[in-house]
Amino acid sequence: MTTRTRIEVHGTVQGVGFRPFVYRLATRLGIEGDVRNAGGHVVVRAAGAADPLAQFLASLRDSAPRHARVERLEVAPLPEDVTLGPGFAVAESVPALPLAAQPPPDLATCRDCLRELFDPGDRRYRYPFLNCTACGPRATIVADLPYDRASTAMRGFPLCPACAAEYRDPADRRFHAEPIACPDCGPRLAWWGETPAHGEDALREACAAIADGGIVAVKGVGGYQLVCDAGAADTVSRLRVAKNRPAKPLAVMVPDVDAAARVSLVDSAARELLTSAAAPIVLVPRRPGAPVAEEVTPGLREIGVFLPYTPLHHLLLAELARPLVVTSGNRGGEPIIVDDAGAREALAPVCDGILGHDRPIWARYDDSVVRVVRDRPLVVRRARGYAPAPLPLPVAAPEPVLALGAELKHTTALAVGAAAVVGPHTGDLEDAATFAAFEDAAHKLCEVPRVQPRVCACDLHPGYLSTQYARRWPAAKRIAVQHHHAHVAATAAEHGVREPFVGVALDGLGLGDDGTFWGGEVLLATFRGYRRFARFATAPLPGGAAAIRRPARMALGYLFGAEDFGERVPPELAEPLLSRLDPREVEVVRTMVDRGLNCPLSSSAGRLFDAVAALLGVCDDAGYEGEAAVRLEAAADGGAGAPLAWRLHRRDGLWVYDPVPTLRDLLSAGGPAARLAARFHHTLVEVVTALATEAAAELGTRTVCLGGGVFQNALLTTGVLGSLTAAGLEVFTGQRIPVNDGGISYGQAAVAAARLAGR
Ligand SMILES: [Zn+2]
Ligand SMILES: [Zn+2]
The missing domain is CATH 3.30.420.40 (ATPase, nucleotide binding domain)
Known part of the structure; x- marks a missing residue:
C-alpha cells in the first residue's frame, strides 16, 4: 500500500546541497514525488510504501548534508487530487516567501573542490572560483530568495554546456550548485597595477608584488582585503599607516593547520574552528619565534590566525607559501569596501596593485573572529560563515522588530516570530560611510524576506546614529532598551535560560x-x-x-x-x-x-x-x-x-x-x-x-x-x-x-519581543 505525504523541512536547508541529497535518498529508496525550495524551506512531496517512507523521513533528519541544519519536519498527508511521479524530480522553486527567510552563510572551499583546484587533469585546475553544493559563496552573492542562480550575482554568467550538464545531473556533486562556474563560463581574475593582466597572469602579478614586499588589495568573497607578507616588518608598518590602524592586531592567513601550528599554539578546539566551513579568524596564543613580524600583533601574546577559505586564497597561499596578513580593505573603523570603483579610489593609492574579478559582491561580509575559552568557542565578531543564520528568540515577537544596535562594532537584527536574524558587523557607526553601510545592511535584512518592521528597538543613548535612525518610527513604535540590559539579555536569549536571571x-x-x-x-x-x-x-x-x-x-x-x-x-x-x-x-x-x-x-x-x-x-x-x-x-x-x-x-x-x-x-x-x-x-x-x-x-x-x-x-x-x-x-x-556591542542588536530584539508580547 502506498502512503502519500507532504513534508516541509525547516532550518538551514537552502544552498547546502539539500535538494540533491533528497533526490539521491528518494531514488535509492524507491520513493516517488518531488522536492523544491519554497522561500526559506524545502518542500518534499513523497509517495512510497510505509517502510521506505519511514526510512526516508528519518534520513531527512539524520543524514542531511554536512552544512545543513534541519530544525524541524512538518509532515502532513498529501491531498488526493495531487498526482506524483513517475520517479522523483527536483522541481522549480516556489517564490512565495515565509518571514525571516535568509540566504545561507558562505562556506569555505570543501575538500573535493580543493583536490580539483590542484589537479592538473581537472577542467577547473587552478580556477579561482570553483565551488559546489557543499561550498562556495552564498550570503555574499544573494539578492533574493529562493536561493537560485537567477537571484544571485552569478546570473550574469550563463552556464557553458559542461557546467549546465553538471548542474542538471542529480548524480553530480554540482547538481543545482547555484554559483557553479568554470574557466569557460565563470568570473575571471584581473590585475590592476603597473601592467594590467587577466587570469593566471593576474595571479602571478599579485604574487610577485606581495613577494616583493608590496601590499595588494584582493577582492575577497564579502569585501576587498589588504594582503601582504606577514614576515615583512616594513610592509606591515606601511599597511598600518595605509589603514590608519596604528595598533589593533592584524589577522594572519596561513596555508594549512600545520602552518598555523608553526605560528601559534593550536589546540583541538582551535583546530576544529580553523577547519570548519565558517573558517573564522581564531585568536590563539602566538608561538615564540613565529615567522611573523612583531608589528602584526604589537605587544600582544595572542594572534588571529585563519586558513584559506576561497579557491583564490588557496592559490595565493600555495604560491607564496608563507603567512600573509589578510585584513579588511578599509581605513580605521570604516566599512569594508565591496565595489570595484570604491577599491580603485580608496585602496589603489595605498597599495601596490589590485587583484580583482568580475563577480559582484552583493552583501558586505567581514571575516568572523572567534576565540576559545575553556574549550568553548566564543564569537568575537559574527560575520562571514555565521551570519545571517537565524538564532532563536526565547519569546516570539508578535510583530516584526528591527533592532538597531548601538554604535561600536555595529550590527542590526531583525526579529520575526521566534527567530532573530543578526546581520553582519558593519564597523563602528560613527561616520557617514559606516552609516551608509548600516542602512544598506538593515535594508537587505528586511528586503530579502520582504518584512516591514513596524516596531524598532534602539539604545537609550540619544547621540548614537542608530538611535537617531530609530526616529523614523513613530514614538509609540520605538522600544528603547538599556545598553547593559541588552547585553545580558543577548546571552540569556542565546542560551534560552529561564527567567529571572x-x-x-x-x-x-x-x-x-x-x-x-x-x-x-x-x-x-x-x-x-x-x-x-x-x-x-x-x-x-x-x-x-x-x-x-x-x-x-x-x-x-x-x-x-x-x-x-x-x-x-x-x-x-x-x-x-x-x-x-x-x-x-x-x-x-x-x-x-x-x-x-x-x-x-x-x-x-x-x-x-x-x-x-x-x-x-x-x-x-x-x-x-x-x-x-x-x-x-x-x-x-x-x-x-x-x-x-x-x-x-x-x-x-x-x-x-x-x-x-x-x-x-x-x-x-x-x-x-x-x-x-x-x-x-x-x-x-x-x-x-x-x-x-x-x-x-x-x-x-x-x-x-x-x-x-x-x-x-x-x-x-x-x-x-x-x-x-x-x-x-x-x-x-x-x-x-558576541559579548561585545556586536551582540547588542540581538539583545534588543529579545527584550523588545518580550515587551511586545506582554511577558
Ligand atoms: Zn566544494
Ligand atoms: Zn562552465
Whole structure:
C-alpha cells in the first residue's frame, strides 16, 4: 500500500546541497514525488510504501548534508487530487516567501573542490572560483530568495554546456550548485597595477608584488582585503599607516593547520574552528619565534590566525607559501569596501596593485573572529560563515522588530516570530560611510524576506546614529532598551535560560537609566526588564569621550575623583605615572575633576581596566577602544597571584564595588607589572563572584548571564566562569553572539519581543 505525504523541512536547508541529497535518498529508496525550495524551506512531496517512507523521513533528519541544519519536519498527508511521479524530480522553486527567510552563510572551499583546484587533469585546475553544493559563496552573492542562480550575482554568467550538464545531473556533486562556474563560463581574475593582466597572469602579478614586499588589495568573497607578507616588518608598518590602524592586531592567513601550528599554539578546539566551513579568524596564543613580524600583533601574546577559505586564497597561499596578513580593505573603523570603483579610489593609492574579478559582491561580509575559552568557542565578531543564520528568540515577537544596535562594532537584527536574524558587523557607526553601510545592511535584512518592521528597538543613548535612525518610527513604535540590559539579555536569549536571571555586564560605556554612564553592573533581570542590584563605583571621565582614547587620563580620573567612600588613593603612590605625564596635563585634569567640568561620571569596568593599565605603565594611550584592557590581559599572561584588596559598600539601595582599596594595594604592593596585572584580574573575579552570588540569592535563581565587552578578556572570563560554577551557579556567556556591542542588536530584539508580547 502506498502512503502519500507532504513534508516541509525547516532550518538551514537552502544552498547546502539539500535538494540533491533528497533526490539521491528518494531514488535509492524507491520513493516517488518531488522536492523544491519554497522561500526559506524545502518542500518534499513523497509517495512510497510505509517502510521506505519511514526510512526516508528519518534520513531527512539524520543524514542531511554536512552544512545543513534541519530544525524541524512538518509532515502532513498529501491531498488526493495531487498526482506524483513517475520517479522523483527536483522541481522549480516556489517564490512565495515565509518571514525571516535568509540566504545561507558562505562556506569555505570543501575538500573535493580543493583536490580539483590542484589537479592538473581537472577542467577547473587552478580556477579561482570553483565551488559546489557543499561550498562556495552564498550570503555574499544573494539578492533574493529562493536561493537560485537567477537571484544571485552569478546570473550574469550563463552556464557553458559542461557546467549546465553538471548542474542538471542529480548524480553530480554540482547538481543545482547555484554559483557553479568554470574557466569557460565563470568570473575571471584581473590585475590592476603597473601592467594590467587577466587570469593566471593576474595571479602571478599579485604574487610577485606581495613577494616583493608590496601590499595588494584582493577582492575577497564579502569585501576587498589588504594582503601582504606577514614576515615583512616594513610592509606591515606601511599597511598600518595605509589603514590608519596604528595598533589593533592584524589577522594572519596561513596555508594549512600545520602552518598555523608553526605560528601559534593550536589546540583541538582551535583546530576544529580553523577547519570548519565558517573558517573564522581564531585568536590563539602566538608561538615564540613565529615567522611573523612583531608589528602584526604589537605587544600582544595572542594572534588571529585563519586558513584559506576561497579557491583564490588557496592559490595565493600555495604560491607564496608563507603567512600573509589578510585584513579588511578599509581605513580605521570604516566599512569594508565591496565595489570595484570604491577599491580603485580608496585602496589603489595605498597599495601596490589590485587583484580583482568580475563577480559582484552583493552583501558586505567581514571575516568572523572567534576565540576559545575553556574549550568553548566564543564569537568575537559574527560575520562571514555565521551570519545571517537565524538564532532563536526565547519569546516570539508578535510583530516584526528591527533592532538597531548601538554604535561600536555595529550590527542590526531583525526579529520575526521566534527567530532573530543578526546581520553582519558593519564597523563602528560613527561616520557617514559606516552609516551608509548600516542602512544598506538593515535594508537587505528586511528586503530579502520582504518584512516591514513596524516596531524598532534602539539604545537609550540619544547621540548614537542608530538611535537617531530609530526616529523614523513613530514614538509609540520605538522600544528603547538599556545598553547593559541588552547585553545580558543577548546571552540569556542565546542560551534560552529561564527567567529571572542575574545579569553581570562588564563593559566600556553605555547610557544608564539615570543619565550616567554605566559599565560595571549587576542586574536582576527578565527579558522584559531589570532592577539594578549592584554597580562599580563611579569615576569621572575627564574630557568625556577623550578619556576613552587616553587611559592615562582615566587613571587621573580615579586618582582625583573616584566616588568617595571615605578613602583616597594617595597620589604619591602614583608617582611613576605622574612623573611620566606632562605636569600641565595633570593640572588641567585635576582642575576639571575638582570643578566637575566636562567630567561625566561612569561606573564602567572597562574604564577601570584603562586606569589600571596606565597606573602599571602598560598603556597610556589607546589606539582603539579597549586596547588598554587587551594589553593588560597580555601583560598578565594568564599568571597566578593573590587578589588585591577590595571592598563593597551599600549606597542608595545598591551594592557598590569600591576600587580605591584595590588601586591603593596595586600601587603599594610592589613587584613586576605582569604579576600585578594578573592580581588585578583575580581581584575582579572575586568581586564579580561576590556580587553575582549575592544577587542570585536575592533573586532565588542559580542562573547568571555574563555580557559586555570586558568579558572578551579570556583570563577574566575563565576565572569568573570557574568561580561562579564552583559556587553552585549556572553561568552563561555569549558563544554564538558576541559579548561585545556586536551582540547588542540581538539583545534588543529579545527584550523588545518580550515587551511586545506582554511577558
Ligand atoms: Zn566544494
Ligand atoms: Zn562552465
